[in-house]
Amino acid sequence: MxxxxxxxxxxxxxxxxxxxxxxxxxxxxGNLMLAQFPGLHFTRRKIPFITTVEQARxxxxxxxxxTTETVAPLVFSTVSDQQxxxxxxxxxxxxxxxxxxxxxxxERVLHVNATHSATALHGVGDTLRYDRRMQAIEFAMExxxxxxxxxxxxxxxxxxxxxxxxxxxxxxxxALQHGLKVANYPLVPEDFDSDQLPRPxxxxxxxxxxxxxxxxxxxxxxxxxxxxxxxxxxxQCSHELRRAxxxxxxxxxxxxxxxxxSVEEMATVIMQSSRLPDLG
Amino acid sequence: MxxxxxxxxxxxxxxxxxxxxxxxxxxxxGNLMLAQFPGLHFTRRKIPFITTVEQARxxxxxxxxxTTETVAPLVFSTVSDQQxxxxxxxxxxxxxxxxxxxxxxxERVLHVNATHSATALHGVGDTLRYDRRMQAIEFAMExxxxxxxxxxxxxxxxxxxxxxxxxxxxxxxxALQHGLKVANYPLVPEDFDSDQLPRPxxxxxxxxxxxxxxxxxxxxxxxxxxxxxxxxxxxQCSHELRRAxxxxxxxxxxxxxxxxxSVEEMATVIMQSSRLPDLG
Numbered sequence: 001m002x003x004x005x006x007x008x009x010x011x012x013x014x015x016x017x018x019x020x021x022x023x024x025x026x027x028x029x030g031n032l033m034l035a036q037f038p039g040l041h042f043t044r045r046k047i048p049f050i051t052t053v054e055q056a057r058x059x060x061x062x063x064x065x066x067t068t069e070t071v072a073p074l075v076f077s078t079v080s081d082q083q084x085x086x087x088x089x090x091x092x093x094x095x096x097x098x099x100x101x102x103x104x105x106x107e108r109v110l111h112v113n114a115t116h117s118a119t120a121l122h123g124v125g126d127t128l129r130y131d132r133r134m135q136a137i138e139f140a141m142e143x144x145x146x147x148x149x150x151x152x153x154x155x156x157x158x159x160x161x162x163x164x165x166x167x168x169x170x171x172x173x174x175a176l177q178h179g180l181k182v183a184n185y186p187l188v189p190e191d192f193d194s195d196q197l198p199r200p201x202x203x204x205x206x207x208x209x210x211x212x213x214x215x216x217x218x219x220x221x222x223x224x225x226x227x228x229x230x231x232x233x234x235x236q237c238s239h240e241l242r243r244a245x246x247x248x249x250x251x252x253x254x255x256x257x258x259x260x261x262s263v264e265e266m267a268t269v270i271m272q273s274s275r276l277p278d279l280g
Numbered sequence: 281m282x283x284x285x286x287x288x289x290x291x292x293x294x295x296x297x298x299x300x301x302x303x304x305x306x307x308x309x310g311n312l313m314l315a316q317f318p319g320l321h322f323t324r325r326k327i328p329f330i331t332t333v334e335q336a337r338x339x340x341x342x343x344x345x346x347t348t349e350t351v352a353p354l355v356f357s358t359v360s361d362q363q364x365x366x367x368x369x370x371x372x373x374x375x376x377x378x379x380x381x382x383x384x385x386x387e388r389v390l391h392v393n394a395t396h397s398a399t400a401l402h403g404v405g406d407t408l409r410y411d412r413r414m415q416a417i418e419f420a421m422e423x424x425x426x427x428x429x430x431x432x433x434x435x436x437x438x439x440x441x442x443x444x445x446x447x448x449x450x451x452x453x454x455a456l457q458h459g460l461k462v463a464n465y466p467l468v469p470e471d472f473d474s475d476q477l478p479r480p481x482x483x484x485x486x487x488x489x490x491x492x493x494x495x496x497x498x499x500x501x502x503x504x505x506x507x508x509x510x511x512x513x514x515x516q517c518s519h520e521l522r523r524a525x526x527x528x529x530x531x532x533x534x535x536x537x538x539x540x541x542s543v544e545e546m547a548t549v550i551m552q553s554s555r556l557p558d559l560g
Contacts, residue, residue: 014388022548026311028305029358030377033386034393036360048548072389078309080316094389096382098309106313109352109374110293114316126542127497130449131504133543137449140423168415169410169456176452176543217407224411262406263413263456267330268302 012041014066015072016057018088020080023048030076034073042074048092050079056087067092126273129179132279136175143183144168148201156276158201159184161211162240163219164233166258166266170211173263178271179279194241197251209270210248210255212241219258292321294346296366299340300360303328309378310356324353330359336367348374367532370540392530409459412559416455416462423463424448429480436556438481439464441491442520444501446538446546450491454541459559466483469516472523477531489550490535491520497539511517 015034017026023046034042047059054081065071072092079085085100087136103114142148143155145168152158157180159167167184174180191198201208213221215238222232248255254273257267271278295314297306298434303326314322327339331546334413336359347353359365383394422428423435425448432438437448447464454460471478481488495518504511510516514536528535534553538546549557 007406021312022544024544024548025305025308029309032301032305032358032360033379033383033394036383037386037390037392038395040390040392048552050349067295073483074389079314080312094385096385097315098378098382101381102378103316105311105374106317109354110317110320112317112320114313115318119550130542131447131501134446134449137452139422141448166410166414168421170415172417172452172456176449176456221411254371262302262410264302265329269302272328 011071012043014071015042015044016059016063016073016075016078016093017044017046018050018079019046019048019083020051020078021048023078026076030074030096030234033076038134041077050088051081053087055082056084058187060088063093065093105195132179133176135171136179136279139183140175141179144171146185146200151203152200154181154209155183155204156180157182157209157270157274158204158207158254159211159270160187160197160201160208160244161258162187162213162218162237162244163217164225165211165213166263167211169263170258170266170270173267174270177267178276180271180276187240187244187247189240192240192247195247195250197247198252205251205253208251208253209274210244210253211266212245212248212255212257212259213237214257214259215241286540289314292349294351295324296320296339296343296353296355296373297324297326297359298330298355298359299326299328300331300358301328303358306356306358308377310354310376313356317463327455328388329482330364331361332370333363333367336364340368340371343371343373385463405480412459413456416459417452419461419463420451420455424451426465426480432480433484434461435463435484435487436460437462437489437554438484438487439491439550440467440477440481440488440524440533441538442467442493442498442524443516444498444505445491445493446543447491449543450538450550452544453547453552457547458556460551460556467520467524467527469520472520472527475527475530477527485533488533489554490533491524491527492535492537492539493517493544494537495521 009144017023017030019026027046050056050059050093063073063075075091075095077097078099079088080099089095107114114120159171161167165188171182171184185201197205215234218237219232219234226232256266256269297303297310299306307326330336330339344355345353355371355373355375355379357368358379359368362380369375370425387394439451441447443466451462454462465481476486493513498517499512499514506512536546536549
């Protein structure tokens with residue numbers, strides 16, 4: 001019985017993400033494609049930093065080692081080196097070349113041959129980029145939740161929101177991925193006694209961006225921190241969100257609802273809305 | 281003269297990154313390809329969140345509006361919706377479909393049809409993911425630079441290193457992108473008087489991962505913070521790095537040199553080396 005069952009219901013499909021660099025693109029794009037097959041199961045394995053033909057041969061043996069008549073793995077590759085790609089393409093598994101198959105098109109459009117080499121990633125530009133990101137992260141940490149007001153006017157962006165609407169992760173993401181100096185400032189219940197922005201950000205309204213959530217989601221998140229508190233109650237969350245929204249509207253501060261968005265999506269929308277440059 | 285010059289040396293090639301989501305993959309993979317053409321110049325424009333055929337028509341007009349006999353833009357797309365893709369493919373520009381062209385292969389291997397729809401990204405899994413990332417970020421902020429020792433044993437990873445070797449950005453990246461609870465702990469000159477790990481991490485050596493740098497790079501980074509100081513001197517940096525390396529070796533703490541690596545690369549190497557799961 002067991003044998004019949006297992007041949008009728010094959011196991012998960014092995015998926016390999018192979019890359020010359022970190023494999024982040026291969027993984028993201030591969031997973032985006034796999035998400036189009038919601039009923040199926042996969043086992044995922046990332047194999048980053050493949051930079052020699054010898055390493056490619058080891059990878060090849062590894063992939064072909066799990067390939068059988070009934071098990072057909074998927075290989076998503078962003079390897080750019082031509083020789084390494086040729087080696088990998090000899091696999092018995094399905095090889096999805098996210099890079100090479102499109103490079104011909106780009107060459108044709110640009111009338112220039114690609115270097116076909118592992119990209120030199122570590123020039124002066126990368127040191128500058130690293131330094132900028134590091135400074136942005138330090139700025140974001142210093143200015144998290146209104147902890148410091150020093151040099152607040154140097155912020156590229158100030159996120160304002162009631163507690164637990166996602167200020168901190170969004171600030172960190174924008175700093176880390178886009179090199180932006182992002183401060184975040186909390187709106188506490190006392191701030192809603194007036195129709196004005198809190199004093200420290202009052203003159204910086206054009207740098208502000210508001211976050212909102214839904215009462216249910218906010219209550220859930222606050223409840224994890226302080227279960228059963230007034231702070232986490234649906235009534236309190238609902239009140240603070242209503243007042244925050246009114247405040248944003250009165251001061252023409254753009255805002256988004258973070259309840260159903262990922263950090264990446266929020267960051268993208270905020271940058272688009274505030275026309276912030278990508279300094280990452 | 282000007283006219284002849286401009287026809288011989290055309291302006292930068294317009295590049296569009298079009299996506300149904302944030303466009304992060306389209307941008308990363310597209311830029312990886314453009315890096316293969318080091319002599320050329322590009323103007324880049326990201327157009328995220330294209331989810332309707334109407335929006336696609338607007339994008340099409342925008343792209344075709346800059347397409348002339350001498351200007352051939354490149355369009356990198358990760359749009360997954362079939363109707364939207366068909367609309368975008370009508371462009372006069374070169375359309376590089378990072379998604380659809382490979383989906384046929386995946387369908388063939390899996391013997392299942394793709395749903396061909398914009399992926400439903402916001403299920404329960406995403407809320408859990410968001411919460412995990414948020415907790416990881418808070419943990420990383422609380423445990424930055426040895427600021428707190430509370431629940432240090434709950435860390436998935438403890439980065440140790442002399443000041444300014446990249447502990448903070450690497451911790452934040454691992455927390456934000458991979459949902460890992462990462463503490464970081466500084467090695468200060470006094471720690472080198474002994475051959476032991478600093479007391480707070482002494483019993484947690486198996487969670488530790490060391491960062492190193494080159495004396496020149498470390499001196500440069502420290503010099504930006506405290507120009508002309510002993511702290512930033514080449515001799516001091518060289519001494520601390522040598523002692524840190526000896527300490528890692530004595531306690532079998534794996535380590536990497538951060539001087540020539542991006543944050544993404546460091547994170548990938550550390551996760552691989554320490555066999556950390558991707559909880560992101």
